[in-house]
Amino acid sequence: MLIERPRRNRKSAWVRDAVRETWVAPRHFIYPLFIHDGSGDHDIGSMPGCARLSLDGLWREAEGALADGVGAIVLFPAVDESLKSPLGEESFNDEGLVQRAIRGLKQRFAELTVVTDVALDPYSADGHDGIVSADGRVLNDETVEVLRLQALSQARAGADIISPSDMMDGRVGAIREALDSDGFTEVSILAYTAKYASAFYGPFRDALDSAPKFGDKKTYQMDPGNGREALRETELDVSEGADMVMVKPAGPFLDVIRRVREATVLPVAAYQVSGEYAMLKAASQNGWLDERKTVLESLYGIRRAGADIILTYYARQAARWLSGAT
Numbered sequence: 001m002l003i004e005r006p007r008r009n010r011k012s013a014w015v016r017d018a019v020r021e022t023w024v025a026p027r028h029f030i031y032p033l034f035i036h037d038g039s040g041d042h043d044i045g046s047m048p049g050c051a052r053l054s055l056d057g058l059w060r061e062a063e064g065a066l067a068d069g070v071g072a073i074v075l076f077p078a079v080d081e082s083l084k085s086p087l088g089e090e091s092f093n094d095e096g097l098v099q100r101a102i103r104g105l106k107q108r109f110a111e112l113t114v115v116t117d118v119a120l121d122p123y124s125a126d127g128h129d130g131i132v133s134a135d136g137r138v139l140n141d142e143t144v145e146v147l148r149l150q151a152l153s154q155a156r157a158g159a160d161i162i163s164p165s166d167m168m169d170g171r172v173g174a175i176r177e178a179l180d181s182d183g184f185t186e187v188s189i190l191a192y193t194a195k196y197a198s199a200f201y202g203p204f205r206d207a208l209d210s211a212p213k214f215g216d217k218k219t220y221q222m223d224p225g226n227g228r229e230a231l232r233e234t235e236l237d238v239s240e241g242a243d244m245v246m247v248k249p250a251g252p253f254l255d256v257i258r259r260v261r262e263a264t265v266l267p268v269a270a271y272q273v274s275g276e277y278a279m280l281k282a283a284s285q286n287g288w289l290d291e292r293k294t295v296l297e298s299l300y301g302i303r304r305a306g307a308d309i310i311l312t313y314y315a316r317q318a319a320r321w322l323s324g325a326t
C-alpha cells in the first residue's frame with residue numbers, strides 16, 4: 001500500500017525554501033515611530049528597544065530604516081501636556097510636531113513613504129480618540145469635523161498615506177471628500193477598519209502618555225469577541241473610498257485578517273501592536289524565547305493569515321534578520 005509521505009517535501013533546505021507558500025520581506029513593513037518635541041531620545045520602559053525620538057533622532061532612524069530596506073514609517077507624536085485640549089486643536093496646527101516631522105522627512109528622504117495617524121488621542125485632554133461631551137460620551141460627527149482638518153493639515157505637510165485610527169463612523173468618506181476637494185487626490189487612505197478595544201495597546205499609551213483619563217474605548221473600538229462585525233466595517237470603509245484596510249491587533253486576530261482578506265480585493269494591513277512587541281521582547285530578554293525565530297514566525301503567521309502589509313516595531317530588526325545580517 002502506498003504511504004502518503006508529506007515529509008519528502010521537507011527533507012532539505014532547498015525543498016523547504018522552494019515550496020514555502022508565504023514570504024516575508026522588508027517591503028511588507030511599515031515602521032511605527034514615536035516622536036517628541038524636545039531634545040534627546042527617551043527610552044520607553046514597556047517597549048525596550050523603542051524610544052520617543054527627537055526630530056534629529058527621527059531623521060537618523062528614518063535613514064537607518066531606508067538602509068535596512070524598510071521604506072515606510074508611521075508617526076505617533078507625544079504631545080506636550082500644555083498643548084492638549086478638549087477639542088484637540090493642536091492636531092491641525094500646520095506648525096505642529098507631526099507636520100514639521102513630515103516636512104523634514106520629505107525634504108531629507110524623497111523616497112521614504114510617510115504614513116500619518118489620524119485620531120485625537122495624542123492631542124485630547126481626555127485621552128480619547130474623539131471629542132468628549134459634558135456627560136462623558138465620545139461625539140461622532142463633531143469629531144469627524146476635526147479629523148478632516150487634521151488629515152488636511154497632514155496632507156499639506158506632505159503625508160503620503162493618511163491612516164484614521166479613531167473608529168468614528170463615516171470618517172473615511174469625510175476625509176476622502178476633504179482631501180479631494182482640496183486637491184489631494186493622490187494622498188491615500190489606509191483605514192483602521194477592524195480596530196479592537198484591546199488591552200494590547202497598553203505600552204503604546206505609556207509611550208505617548210495617551211491613556212484615556214476616564215473609562216475605556218469600547219463605545220468606538222470593536223469588541224474582541226466579534227468577527228462578523230469586521231466584515232461590516234470593511235464594507236463601509238471600502239464604499240467610503242479606503243485604499244487599504246487594516247486589522248489591529250494582528251496576533252490575537254489572525255482569523256479576522258483572513259476573513260477581511262477574503263471579503264475585499266483591497267490590500268490588507270495588520271498591526272502587530274505594542275503589547276505584542278512587549279511580550280516577544282520580554283520573553284526574549286529573559287531567555288525564554290528565541291527572539292529572532294519567534295518574531296519571524298509571528299510575521300509569517302500574519303502574512304499567512306492574509307496580510308499584505310505589516311506594521312511592526314520589529315520592522316528594522318526583522319529586515320536585518322531576513323537579509324541574513326545580524
Ligand code: PBG
Nearest residue numbers: 119121165200201204273274275
Ligand atoms: C490611537 C492609536 C493607538 C494605537 C495606534 N493608534 C492606541 C489606542 O487606540 O488606544 C495602538 C498601537 C499600539 O499599541 O502599538 N488612536
